[in-house]
Amino acid sequence: MKTEGSEVILSINNVSKSFPGVKALDEVSIDVQRGTVHGIVGENGAGKSTLMKILSGVYQKDSGTVVFDGKQIEHTTPYQSMQSGLAIIYQELNLVNTMSVGENIFLGRFREMKGMKGTHAKARELLDSIACKVSTTKLVSELSVSEKQMVEIAKALSFKSKLIIMDEPSSSLTSEEMCQLVKIINQLKEQGISIIYISHKLDEIFEFCDIVSVMRDGHVIDTKEKSAFTRQELITKMVGRTIENEYPPRPLCVGDTLMEVHSINTHKLHDLSFTLNKGEILGLMGLVGAGRTEIVRALFGADKVRGHRVLIEGKPTVIRNPKDAKDAGFGFIPEDRKLQGLILPFSVESNISMASIRKFSRLGFLRKSLEKDIGARQVKALAVKTPSTKTAVRNLSGGNQQKCIVGRWMETSPRIFIMDEPTKGIDVGAKYEIYNLMKHIVEHGGAIILISSELPEVLNMSNRVLTIFEGRITGEFDPQKASVNEIMGAALGIVEGCV
């Protein structure tokens, strides 16, 4: 589609790419206008990342043409594409942790900058231009995720980029940091820089993208101005089927007190106490780094924390390690699926069975037929899409991998299920299934502690929300009654809130 008077900066024509066994891109065409924010949405495996990797030179296309800034490009290396003015900011940021901000921005180009003095001066200029106040001599390892992202953007600007691709930039940002990113994106747009913005999150797409392309199964399904899409239409096009709602109806089955937690104290958490009721989904809201993950890790015995008291159904319970927690009826979905949750080269079956070894062993010996049953049962119950239970879990999509972790704990029938970012980086369809599972869990007497950076997720799924700010609980809300502003205010440490 072309608008009058606009100029196409990037034109992708009929690009195809195959990998053994899959056609990742099939005749894909997209035009990106100068000075626009072009959103690309699609489920995992839709081909978004493959397309971006072709643009940045990581992969080579099989056929088709790419015209960037009036020149046909046949990129060979990521560095060349950077120099031609096409920068890409990956989900997992590519910065050298042990070097300073300035050094990272001009990595490998210190001589062009006339030494370190020039490097830092020029880096300061770039950071100022995006209103980032981070010192250029600070080590990258000391930065927050959003600050790192700013550094990446500054780095992209240092190449005089005309097009910046952002691959799921918000997946580890909090709402506040997100606002900052939006500001910068708008600013870049005014400078005539185009942005390709890849995301799962529809809110973001609707908030600031100008044009949206929907991808599914290696095809571009539709490209339209944002205003021409309705939310429902976008979802339908992404998943190729109709999902009535993004969230199932909120489960309403809160019962008596199940767990009381008294005064967790660590160097990050200050005298934290709260209760959890039967059949309840308790949302923990807060900025990344506010201490949400630390709270649940302390509860679960993953970090060595002493001195707090936990009462489950009135009985004092001591949890020194995850094994104690498991015995006490906890389940735990960790924040980072691949690093903390799964054993990627292992089969679906062993990934599912690993928390319930005791269930399929006798006198220290394994009974593999029982293990097989466990694997098959959970794969069926959770509708995990996998060729077989023996398939390595690394070959599954993000959503199905997450289901394996849920299945692992379902097998232990937990009473208290801790879920730390359970839907991070998984597609809309799989998200909905996870939400349904959460509903199922609480309706069968379990309770869930939900941590999420996605505000709508917390608001739509929780029965009660606790806001955490700098290691303290700053508010307790009923998400059906409280306003978003109240909750966010408390999560940002601005006002104290109550039910």
Add this chain to the structure above:
Amino acid sequence: MQKRNSVLKVTASMLRDYLVLVMIALLVAVTAIVEPKFMSGANLVNIMRQFGPLIMVSLGMTFVIIGGFIDLSVAGTINLVAVVTISLIQPLGQVPALLVGLLIGAVCGALNSGVILSSGALTQAEALFLTFGMSTVYSALALLYSHGSTMHFWDIQKSKSIFEAIGAGRAGPLPLSFVIFLVILALLWIFQTKTTEGRAISLTGGNKTAAHLSGVNISRAIVVVYTICGFMAGVGAIVLFSRITTAAPVIGAGYETNAILSVVVGGTTLKGGKGSVLRTVMGVLLVILMSNCLDLLGVSTYLQVVVKGAILVVAIWLDNRKQA
């Protein structure tokens, strides 16, 4: 086209998986043709005897590597166990000496895991350096204990029949040391594949964090793998000095690298999680057959070292390719 590709892929992965077996068969065939003596009964028994010390050490090493770690201290452990055990035959008698020797091996291994756990060194690289350090400690203890001198069987007046049997005895047509190996192999195989602790070791090696967060006791798994490794190094030491009837405090030199070589060549991945003691047997067989055949073909010892090094590099390279 796609179908042919996948057939090729499957064949390639089969070849990689069973490369050791193919190479063993090739080695046997080539050597048997070039040098008919190779298939003689005497040479076969000789090969079985050579199996002795290296297989014991390698079997232990397999567990450490499946658990995601590595152990360079086995050389030091062998030195220490050998000199202490042989010196105790005279004052204590052979059975207590044997038991003390085995105990020292296990304690050395457990000590390694203690150092690793207490320092929080949960990466393979850290374990590499820590156990290297422990190896020098055990070797130095062996030197201090023995005053650097070599001890011989013929200096011992008391009965040393057990050790003589291990070194040169037969059980039917097979060398006794080979029978001992078969029994230990069966036990370790059952332990690795059939028990919950064996599973805990694989899970730990696969992803320590994920295993820990699933309630697997990874500390215990680490203690178990190192203790097994130390114990098996002790067994290896006893088999070794029984065969050569002397024990010098440097007797174990080179065993750590040869054991790692055998484990990796056998197909157990250095990345941890996956592997098998049976694979290690094939790895050891390949390493031994190769030196045996190179000996028979008259290849110089120095060149043999080059070949061994090259094989280790290729094995690790193939393993990395497989993961990619």
